[in-house]
Amino acid sequence: MPQKPRRPCRYPGCPEFCEQGQVFCKDHIMWSGDHLRGGAAARGYDAKWRAARALFLKQHPLCVFCSAEGKVVPATIVDHIIPHRGDQQLFWDQDNWQPLCKSCHDKKTGSGL
Numbered sequence: 139m140p141q142k143p144r145r146p147c148r149y150p151g152c153p154e155f156c157e158q159g160q161v162f163c164k165d166h167i168m169w170s171g172d173h174l175r176g177g178a179a180a181r182g183y184d185a186k187w188r189a190a191r192a193l194f195l196k197q198h199p200l201c202v203f204c205s206a207e208g209k210v211v212p213a214t215i216v217d218h219i220i221p222h223r224g225d226q227q228l229f230w231d232q233d234n235w236q237p238l239c240k241s242c243h244d245k246k247t248g249s250g251l
Contacts, residue, residue, distance in 0.1 A: 191216045194235055201239040203246075213237030217246065 144155035147163035154163035162168075194216050204211035217238045222229040238246065 203242040
């Protein structure tokens with residue numbers, strides 16, 4: 139079976155290619171941040187989270203920020219209102235969750251690249 143083509147490294151000016159599932163080559167993997175904070179699963183975003191997230195989005199299908207502006211936009215992200223920073227009690231507290239669209243989540247977290 140054919141394999142997916144390897145992606146170029148995201149490090150500026152790097153001509154190398156990444157291993158499958160990575161965004162940086164072996165020389166620039168430290169730029170990913172995962173080596174310091176752990177991958178998504180290590181931070182709690184595992185199968186249990188994906189199931190809870192899916193149920194929450196089914197129950198709360200619209201972005202709360204867009205709704206406040208009178209827009210009807212589907213939510214795609216369950217955001218932690220107060221960042222949990224590894225606190226499992228805060229991580230699983232549904233009163234700390236809000237449904238957001240990607241655009242609003244990126245604005246809130248400052249990750250809109």
